[in-house]
Amino acid sequence: RQWWLAYTIDRERVQKAIGPYKAIAELAKKDIEVQMAKQRAGLALVDRKLSEYIPQFLSHIRLHTKPSTAKRYVQVIGHLSDFLDALEDPPSKLSRISPPIIEQYKFHRIELVKPQTVNYELTCLHRFFRYACEMNYIKENPIQSIKKISKPKRKAPRFLAKEEITNLLRCCGTKHYLEETVKLLLNTGMRWGELRALEWNDIDWNEKVLHIRIKEDWNPKGGERKVPINKSVEEILRMLLKEKRNRWILTTSTGSQIRHSRTWERFRQACQKAGIENVTLHSLRHTFASHLVMAGVDLASVSKLLGHKDISTTMIYSHLSQDHLRSAVERLEF
Structure with a gap:
């Protein structure tokens, strides 16, 4: 029976x-x-359907984070939803998503993206399920017991030697302001996105600084900061000011904001012509930092110039400092 x-x-x-x-x-x-x-009595868990909870969570995220972060959450939740839908027995409710399922998701994603991307997605999903716990939809966060992927030891960044810089500038040509773009990145250490978003009212000619600041449709990765203008940068800016087409400092021939894809393609061609390999536009930022360290500038100052939130990020250049300190000491003859 x-x-x-x-x-x-x-x-x-x-x-x-x-x-x-x-x-x-x-x-x-x-x-x-x-x-x-x-x-x-309102004391029990309310096991919500995923189809109901996901829109609720994304509304919460849009309310409490900046647009770019909210957009990333939409992408991450989309990846999770696609994975769950492809399972033999797709879970329809929050309570059915267990740690083993999240572990499967982790191994699924590592086949498609880099380890740091998977770790970022796990961080997003931790918040996704933590909010469900706060709303009394589930008792425990299934991400809690999931270990992130160990990061491989970071390699020393590729930077350009002085001879390579000379060759690169010679091969940039005179069109599309590529030479000016390269020089600005080399002399300021700005990220590409920061240079692209730079407007004329971000320049303080008297104080000789560039203001990296939040815009209506863009947020600087490292937060707002001031970037000093050296003589080379000032000359370039004053030259570009004579040809001002729009509020942005660097524009296309029609006055619209420059695009990464076109600038990158022209930069790649110039590097190829100069015989320079394994570099990107971001390598110019590494070049700025590396040459400062080799010139004896302390890491704390370099960190501030780069806009690093944590000086540990700047430590990737520390070996250069040690090498040049050793070279300086070897000059002593007592």
Whole structure:
């Protein structure tokens, strides 16, 4: 003989096979009655459907984060949804997403993207499930026990030697302001996105600084900061000012904001012509920092110029400092 429990919860009819023993069936019945009483009193977990919870969470994220972060969350939740839908038995409710499922997701994603991307997605999903816990939808966060992927030891960044810089500038040509773009990046250490977003009212000619600041449609990665203008940068800016087409400092021939794809392609061609390999536009930022360190500038100052939130990020250049300190000491002859 088989004992069954039949009840309605969240407007859904549920039937469960309990087993051949009446006493166990009665205990199970009492447990369900307690759970239903807690729910009526607002004390029980409300097991929400994913289709209902995801829009709720994304609305919460849009309200409490900047647009670029919210956009990233939309992408991450989309990746998770696609993965769950492809499972043999897709979970329809939050409570059915277990640590083993998240572990499967982690191994699935590592086949497609870099380890640091997977780790970032796990951080986003931790918040996704933490909010569900706060809303009393689930009891425990399934991400809690999931370990992130160990980061490989970071390689020393590629930077250009002085001879390479000379060759690169010679091969930039005179069109599309590529030479000016390269010089600005080399002399300021700005990120590409910071240079692209730079406007004429961001220049303080008297104080001789560039203001990296938040715009209506853009936020600087390292936060707002001031970047000193040296003589080379000032000359370039004053030359560009004579040809001012729009509010942006660097524009296309039609006055629109420059694009990364076009600038990168022209930069790649110039590097190829100069015989320079394994560099990107970001390598110019590494070149700025590396030559400062080799010139004896302390890491704290370099960190501030680069806009690093944590000086540990700047430590990738520390070996250059040690090499040049050793070289300086070797000049002593007592």
